[in-house]
Amino acid sequence: MSDRSPIQFNEVNERQGSFLRRTFLLGGAALAGLGVLGARLAHLQLIDQRRYALAAVANRFNDRLQVAPRGLIVDRNGVMLAGNRPSFSVSVVRDVTPDLDATLDLIVRLLPDTAERRRRIIREVNAAPRFVPVPVKTDLSWEEFARVSLFVNELPGVLATMDEIRFYPFGGSFAHAVGYVAKINENDVEAVREEGEEPPAIYYHPGFRIGRVGIEKSLDEDLRGRPGYQRVEVDAEGRVRGEDPEGSRTAVPGEEIRLTLDADVQNRALEVFGEEAGGCVVMDVRSGDVLCLVSAPSFDPNLFVGGVPSSVYSAWADYERRPLLDKAIYGTFPPGSTFKMTTALALLDAGVDPSERVTCTGSYRYGSRTFRCWRRGGHGSMDMHNAIKNSCDTYFYHLCNRAGVDRIARVAETLGFGHTFALGISGQSAGTVPSTEWKRRYTEATSWDDDPTWYPGETLSVAIGQGALAVNALQLAVMTSRIANGRKAVRPHMVRSVGGVDRPREAFDDLPFPDQQLDIVRGGMAAVANDVTGTAYRASQLGLGDILMAGKTGTAQSRDYRDGESRGPRNAVWSRRDHALFVAFAPHDAPRYAISLIIQHAPAGGAADAAPRAREVMRTVLLKDPEMVARMQRRPEPEGPNPQGEELVQE
């Protein structure tokens, strides 16, 4: 307290006082700032804690999806039609490979065919993220895999892994019915999105396949199973640090699908086609089980699993005989004479007496047109039984308008034509059954100036299975089954059980046809096959004791013909030839199985081409049935009708 230095106390007080106040404020501001931080901390850690904890987990764990093993597809006896086989592949992980060149040198020594891809492999490995395995070669043979595995210690960063891929042991036989799987593409993703959902994550897994055709497609969801996932702990670069077994879930394999098809029958059917194109369907006439659904020519569905090379696909797509089209359910043909049973039933329904006779001279005049019978010289006097047996066109020309096209159409639909069925796979065509109503709608829909009226003259073509009639092989088999069965309108189905659980069956409707009418028709069919004068006699001998087949031949004019060119079989140009058809059921006295077989653009016609093949298939079918075999063994081979015997009956 000296008075030497002039200390202005008021100044001192002012400066100090103001400093105190303001420092207080600053301190308050700082503490308020800390308070805000504390509040934010509380918000993040106490209120939003769950959200961040989840995010932390999401950061930290990756769920590695694993594709579930796809369900097996087996035939009626448990023979595998579609399964999974191991596939070995070799990959390289850049992160763990110190010297890529040295590693590749060794790999090329072990797998010589990777040498030419070496540059591309190097590029791919360098382009991929460091720790993602890049495939060097897929689908190794067991030997190659073993070789690589031997040297795996000298190959750091090289992974030899085993995956499962889809496999079809019978290749082409089941290519259409069982179908195939292929990789996901944008359309599949779009299809799910269109339903308002997001595709499941497994869609994007490189090993996931989706069914494209056949059973693989229609029952895809059952076959898929449920993907498993392995929960791994990853760091910020995605490197795996450890596993979390509790968060992992094993995959659930897909369901096993048991079909009604029989592998032996199916294989035999494809075999008998040889180079010809067409389709074959075999049904059990009591239950509607489909034992055979074949389309020829076929292709190897195994190629789709890994990806069809485009050259192969173009070859299939461009081939005239269309291996990719299913000719059992999709391709439609005019039924030709195989339709005559339908016409006959319509006639009987209209009150025509089956013993009424019509004289066939080889040509028939109706109105201003002349219709020809296939036999130039005519068949002579025909009743219904013989008309069916000899496949006489004139008989039907003459009588068809007693029934009228609408009645014929009605009977046709009752027998299954014009319908699709809940078969188990999609892709059936309904075909066409003409009628007055149909013609009116058809001419309205197409803007041609055609007359919508149905003229009775058009019925003649329909009566013999031509005209606008279009049917597929399945419908022919259904018709034959229904005629053979006689009581019930049998419906075809292909799937017996899914995952061990039988598919429920709806009861069949009753057929409206009286037994006597059916007997006449069936009798005619029996004569076709077993009467010396039947059109398919020679080709129908099963050689199975007293088990006899009953059938009907057909030769249908194909629509591809140029005016003026001679149609008919034996034409040099394949696409101009007529189709050959044959339907049958056996045994004719206690029907069990029905078959339909179509040869597209056949070289020689229904009797010569379709019937013998159908017989072969029918033999296979019957021989696989233990009851039929027992029946054969019980009765000795009787004196059958002697091919060299009775002379042709002249009318």
Place this chain on the structure above:
Amino acid sequence: MTASAISRPGERDRLPVKLSQIDWRLAGLIALVGGAGAMMLYSVAGESWAPWAGNHLIRFSAVFLVMLGLALVDVRWWYAAAYPLYAIGLLLLVAVELFGETRMGATRWLDLGFTSLQPSEIMKLGIVLALARWYHGASAQEAKWHWKLIIPALMIAVPVVLVAHQPDLGTSLLILFTGVAIMFAAGLSWRIVLTGIAGVLVVAPMMYFFVLHDYQRARVDVLLNPEADQSGAGYHIIQSKIAIGSGGLLGRGYGLGSQSQLEFLPEKQTDFIFPTLAEEFGFLGAFFLLMIYGAIIAISLRIASLSHNHFGRLAAAGVTATFALYVLINGAMVMGLAPVVGVPMPLLSYGGTVMLTVMIGFGLIQSVRVHRYLELPKSRGVI
């Protein structure tokens, strides 16, 4: 009155007395934070002393001794060194502009051969000392509103611009706000303060559009909507919030912070050390740390008010302001309340330079306390 031993002339200059005048509570709290830093660095290195925890502890011990040593330095030395230090800092900043090393897009370093120097760090101290000295010589009226105030204004503006040009937005803001805090504590007129605040509110958006570099603008964008750029600029903020949030109340346990252990949180040893602590020790741990920082600030401000000389008061207040700004800016940054500007958490983060300057600052504060009764008459007679 009985003269107590300590008030006898010359007593306060004796070493043992000086040592007793050091605020050991403050020193203890500082050591606590430094130790916490070492602990966290040990954890994020995967339970290892290398590469951070060991160094941190060694350096911390060294600068702790530096702090104690500086506490013994008479405040008059600080006073004398104020303007020279400021001038040197300014020169070095200019030198950096002309000859500086550019690292990671920023020119902040001067290579001296044996070490690298960051002049902006020197400036943080220099500005405090220079402003404190200037205001010590000014009267209360002048501090309130006078044309002479252009001097402190320039003293702040020039280095701020130079540093912002490096570009080092974080440090320039630190210097700016520290300078403003000192001007405020020294008695700037309220009218100017409020006008200034209003001005900032107007200028800030304009700065956003016209002055900020692209990447700086991006950082502001990211602040407002970090989810928009999850793997780029938004990544830090999102990961930081995740780390903090997943800590919950009690934390995930020491050494068990998955986000930092698994490297999801970047720069976890420097700018983002606090989220790591929050993740491992939860709300309780993190809030406790904030309270310690609060205590350090409060004690330091109290020391400032105790000083009998204006220089000491303002210098201590300035250092405290800088420290508080570190904590508030880093805290806001890691919690998504402020854009990422690269300001570390003092004494917690790994980094020698910031630790050194912070501890030198605390040495100054301790010195102010030890020498609080000194009167510095080097002015127009006002203490």
